[in-house]
Amino acid sequence: GAGVSQSPSNKVTEKGKDVELRCDPISGHTALYWYRQSLGQGLEFLIYFQGNSAPDKSGLPSDRFSAERTGGSVSTLTIQRTQQEDSAVYLCASSSTGRNEKLFFGSGTQLSVL
Amino acid sequence: GQQLNQSPQSMFIQEGEDVSMNCTSSSIFNTWLWYKQDPGEGPVLLIALYKAGELTSNGRLTAQFGITRKDSFLNISASIPSDVGIYFCAGRKRIGGGADGLTFGKGTHLIIQP
Numbered sequence: 001g002a003g004v005s006q007s008p009s010n011k012v013t014e015k016g017k018d019v020e021l022r023c024d025p026i027s028g029h030t031a032l033y034w035y036r037q038s039l040g041q042g043l044e045f046l047i048y049f050q051g052n053s054a055p056d057k058s059g060l061p062s063d064r065f066s067a068e069r070t071g072g073s074v075s076t077l078t079i080q081r082t083q084q085e086d087s088a089v090y091l092c093a094s095s096s097t098g099r100n101e102k103l104f105f106g107s108g109t110q111l112s113v114l
Numbered sequence: 115g116q117q118l119n120q121s122p123q124s125m126f127i128q129e130g131e132d133v134s135m136n137c138t139s140s141s142i143f144n145t146w147l148w149y150k151q152d153p154g155e156g157p158v159l160l161i162a163l164y165k166a167g168e169l170t171s172n173g174r175l176t177a178q179f180g181i182t183r184k185d186s187f188l189n190i191s192a193s194i195p196s197d198v199g200i201y202f203c204a205g206r207k208r209i210g211g212g213a214d215g216l217t218f219g220k221g222t223h224l225i226i227q228p
Contacts, residue, residue, distance in 0.1 A: 004156070035218075042120075042202065042220035043157070091156050102147070103216075105156025 002026075004106035006092050012112045013082055021077040021109045025094030032075050033103065034067055037089040046090075049075065050097070082113045120203050120219030127193055128227055135201060135222040136187040143205035146179050146186035151200040151221070160201075161188070190224075198226050 005024040013019050025032050034046040045059035049069045060066070064082075069075040079086055089110050093103040120137045127133060137146070145164055149157035161172050163179035163186060170177055176189045186205075190197055203219040 040220075042118075043204075043218040045216070093156070102159050102162060103157075105149075105158070107155050 004092055004094050004104055006090075006106035006109050008109060009107065010110045010112075012114065014114055015084060016081055018078065018080045019082055019111065021079075021090050021092075021111070023075045023077070023092030023094075023106060025073065025075070025092070026104055027073075029094035029096050029104070030072065031095045031097060032069055033093045033095075034075070034077050035091045035093065036061075037091055037108070039088075043091065046077070079111075082111075084113050087111055087113045118203060118205055118217050118219040120222055122222060123220070124223040124225065126225050126227055129193060129195060131193055133190040133193055133197070133224060134187060135203075136185060137203035137205070137219045138185040139205060139217075140184065141205075141207065142183040143207055144183070145206035146177070147204040147206070147216075148175075148177050148186070148188045149202040149204065151202065153199070157200075157202055193224075193226055195226055198224055200224070 004026055007022045011019055030051045032049040035043040036046055037043055047060055047067045048056040064080045067077045089108040091105050091108045093105045095103050118137050118139050147162050148160045150160050151157040160175055161170050161177040163170055163177055166179055166183045167181050168179040174191045179186055200221040200223050202221045204216055206216050
């Protein structure tokens with residue numbers, strides 16, 4: 001597609017339920033990132049995929065968070081046993097490799113845990 | 115992790131005024147990026163800076179990569195209503211890819227009063 005697509009745009013869930021967030025990166029972009037944006041805060045790095053390399057999971061806040069990227073394209077971020085503090089906007093970004101790497105962001109998924 | 119100090123946290127200005135915001139760090143960065151986020155959207159890249167001392171313009175926006183490589187500023191001249199949003203700086207510690215190389219500031223909320 002023309003840009004990074006994320007779905008759903010909004011997700012309301014009950015505490016303790018699992019959720020899956022989807023990201024379709026720009027076609028041909030080999031790098032894919034997940035960030036979390038809490039109200040009034042900056043962008044918190046979660047996980048990074050680059051081609052076929054092992055993902056950089058150093059930003060995942062707990063073992064309830066996981067992500068996968070199938071076929072080097074679509075990515076899914078899964079949050080198990082959601083907690084209220086997981087409520088945030090989850091942003092996906094992709095980029096092409098190269099010296100002048102720039103991130104292109106999706107519109108995000110607004111997650112609300114009740 | 116690395117910290118970027120972005121200021122001011124928010125700005126209330128009149129339409130037509132000039133705007134200035136900056137980011138500082140105790141660490142050296144190889145790349146500085148400035149993003150703008152509209153409500154309900156993901157951040158969009160405004161300007162990218164790759165060399166110390168570099169001054170780059172994009173329409174009414176001007177950004178500079180500090181000589182010390184530890185700071186950057188963004189100026190907006192003659193503000194208009196569509197400039198409203200959150201502006202993020204981001205610094206990258208090494209050229210090329212790598213999620214751990216990119217750090218975001220907490221953002222500057224720009225509000226234009228009628």
